[in-house]
Amino acid sequence: MASTTDKVRRLVIVLGDQLDPEADFGDDFDRDRDAVLMMEVREEATYVPQHKIRLALFFSAMRHYRDRLEKKGLRVLYSELTDRNNRGSFDAELGRWINKTRAKSLAVRRPGDYRVLEKLEAAADKAGLELERLPDPHFLCTVDEFADHAAERKTLLMERFYRWMRKRYDVLMDDDQPVGGRWNFDADNRKSFGKDGPGKIKAPRSFRPDDITKDVLAMVAAEFPDSPGTLEHFDYPVTHEQARQALKDFIKHRLANFGDYQDAMATGYPYLYHSRLSCVMNLRMLHPMDAIRAAEDAWRNGDADLATVEGFIRQILGWREYIRGVYWLKMPDYLDGNALDADVPAPDFLWTGETDMNCVHQSVEQLKDHAYAHHIQRLMVLGLFCLVAGVRPREVHDWHMSMYADAIDWVSLPNVLGMSQYADGGFLATKPYCASGNYINKMSDYCSGCRYNPKKTVGDDACPFTTLYWDFLSRNRQRLANNHRMGLQFKNLDRKSDADRRAIREQAQAIKEGLATRAYFAASG
Ligand code: FAD
Numbered sequence: 001m002a003s004t005t006d007k008v009r010r011l012v013i014v015l016g017d018q019l020d021p022e023a024d025f026g027d028d029f030d031r032d033r034d035a036v037l038m039m040e041v042r043e044e045a046t047y048v049p050q051h052k053i054r055l056a057l058f059f060s061a062m063r064h065y066r067d068r069l070e071k072k073g074l075r076v077l078y079s080e081l082t083d084r085n086n087r088g089s090f091d092a093e094l095g096r097w098i099n100k101t102r103a104k105s106l107a108v109r110r111p112g113d114y115r116v117l118e119k120l121e122a123a124a125d126k127a128g129l130e131l132e133r134l135p136d137p138h139f140l141c142t143v144d145e146f147a148d149h150a151a152e153r154k155t156l157l158m159e160r161f162y163r164w165m166r167k168r169y170d171v172l173m174d175d176d177q178p179v180g181g182r183w184n185f186d187a188d189n190r191k192s193f194g195k196d197g198p199g200k201i202k203a204p205r206s207f208r209p210d211d212i213t214k215d216v217l218a219m220v221a222a223e224f225p226d227s228p229g230t231l232e233h234f235d236y237p238v239t240h241e242q243a244r245q246a247l248k249d250f251i252k253h254r255l256a257n258f259g260d261y262q263d264a265m266a267t268g269y270p271y272l273y274h275s276r277l278s279c280v281m282n283l284r285m286l287h288p289m290d291a292i293r294a295a296e297d298a299w300r301n302g303d304a305d306l307a308t309v310e311g312f313i314r315q316i317l318g319w320r321e322y323i324r325g326v327y328w329l330k331m332p333d334y335l336d337g338n339a340l341d342a343d344v345p346a347p348d349f350l351w352t353g354e355t356d357m358n359c360v361h362q363s364v365e366q367l368k369d370h371a372y373a374h375h376i377q378r379l380m381v382l383g384l385f386c387l388v389a390g391v392r393p394r395e396v397h398d399w400h401m402s403m404y405a406d407a408i409d410w411v412s413l414p415n416v417l418g419m420s421q422y423a424d425g426g427f428l429a430t431k432p433y434c435a436s437g438n439y440i441n442k443m444s445d446y447c448s449g450c451r452y453n454p455k456k457t458v459g460d461d462a463c464p465f466t467t468l469y470w471d472f473l474s475r476n477r478q479r480l481a482n483n484h485r486m487g488l489q490f491k492n493l494d495r496k497s498d499a500d501r502r503a504i505r506e507q508a509q510a511i512k513e514g515l516a517t518r519a520y521f522a523a524s525g
């Protein structure tokens, strides 16, 4: 193998979320003359503060991937974070490698982040080289196909896109009809746990750090002591083999109950029946079609019923691909969306968990420990609070990029700005996901351990979610008046007396002022 200082004809850049198992670096990749370039750069770890688990996951998975490629005989140029010469950002580091190798051409798959694409293009431009775009084997719908799909329709609906994808890939189909006669079993998937709680659930398979991961954990602890979160519980899959084991574990132990309890929450159960596969899919250690086919096989073998399997497949074949399509359709303008003019700064307790709202406290504590919260905690606790309080959507997105191991811009941004904060004015979600504390009370056990009462709107023990929910409806009455899916909620608002509305407005105002000073939410403990 050539040494790292030899000249290179072509540099193929592989980013931290591009660790595809069947790496194909283009038809004309020449092992003797070309090299793969991977860069650990400080800027990606600090442009927003990043959870320590997230940092360890990316660096460890990247180093394992480097070793995998080298074992296959590929030449890999790799910048470790603490290398003396590392220039610390993608553009500067790419410039350094271009100079060093006198590369004649550059290639990359579409990055998962518009910001990164701009940086790479700027560095290529500066060196007078073209940045060729390699085909992308990971996603099931290309950016162009999605744009065509969108162009053919007046309104873009996830459900329609999903049915198209089901037919296209022949997933859960009987000829051209959905198996079981229905496309969607969502209505069957909304159980909560009774008063006895969830009982015994097998947690996702845990992967003990090997030597590479141990080195990375030590590096992250030393280099980023002030990053949020803790490394104590790091047990994520960091190789393709481990990703496959994680999938197998989910199919065997949790898929059968995934659908029923998809929307439920319970204290002390970070994962419930969820798969925890988003990280391995987003870093591309697992292909989404492998997860889809494994779930479909479980149904065909009688190991899981159709409702649960359809529910799981819809998340990946439907939502995941749809979200990515929306990102590339709408970037870069999407980032600035703020359709509801939300202007409250993101509260500190999103990082610290120090609040006496038990649902928020539990969800953030779990985030600090695992860099993970499941979908309903994201949407109907943490996202919901920010929505009804009117927190600036961009700050919610930045916080999300900080705290979740699975956050990549293409998936975090539309989910946060669009689905959860309605900042795109309803492009992605047909109505805001707004609700009072009663929803959280119905779907979790959080309220029984909380000093607030989810049923109360005003007064010392009124649940802040409930106060802010009614205030949210009042504030946005005009803006959302034409949204027929909000009709019932506004009808209920109209039943409130003027005096009630005044009291709600005053209490909501006090909560929001408290968010800035944190006085209102002093931790109870
Ligand atoms: P499961 O509940 O087991 O679901 C299976 C898979 O379906 C997931 O692994 C994921 O790949 C896919 N999926 C489900 N819902 C979505 C969705 N809305 N968009 C894209 N994929 C989906 N997912 C991310 O991967 N990264 C993010 O940064 C992210 N940010 C989110 C922010 C908010 C406010 C919300 C509401 C959702 C976000 N999601 C994000 C989607 C979803 O919540 C996570 O994919 C899921 O919680 C990950 O846990 P899991 O692997 O156990 O998922």
Ligand code: DLZ
Residues within 6 Å of the ligand: 014, 015, 016, 017, 039, 040, 041, 042, 044, 045, 050, 054, 055, 058, 110, 111, 112, 113, 116, 408, 409
């Ligand atoms: C999240 C992350 C981190 C922490 N570090 C790196 C890195 O050092 N090198 C890298 O290639 N990618 C990293 N990433 C992922 C990037 O922030 C970004 O999400 C991807 O480059 C998008 O394709």
Ligand code: SF4
Residues within 6 Å of the ligand: 356, 357, 358, 359, 360, 436, 437, 438, 440, 441, 446, 447, 448, 450, 451, 452, 453, 454, 463, 464, 465, 466
């Ligand atoms: Fe959350 Fe309100 Fe329930 Fe407390 S009462 S846990 S703040 S929803």
